[in-house]
Amino acid sequence: MTKSIEETIQEKPIQDRLRHASSITVESALRNKVNLNVSWYDVHGEPQSQRFTISAGSVIEF
Numbered sequence: 001m002t003k004s005i006e007e008t009i010q011e012k013p014i015q016d017r018l019r020h021a022s023s024i025t026v027e028s029a030l031r032n033k034v035n036l037n038v039s040w041y042d043v044h045g046e047p048q049s050q051r052f053t054i055s056a057g058s059v060i061e062f
Helices: 004-010 016-019
Strands: 021-028 033-041 047-057
Touching: 016 033, 016 047
Parallel strands: none
Antiparallel strands: 021 033, 033 047
């Protein structure tokens, strides 16, 4: 069974996405959770984005 490109894109962890990000937007910060929208350009120059929810106490590096 082969996965589509969109499914493969969604499986990468946030650390990988942050390394290639062209923009990072905080969409909300409620009840010890922060919702981020990370955008980047793929190898074809097409814009991509993925949403992440970070829990309180999580550590991410930029």
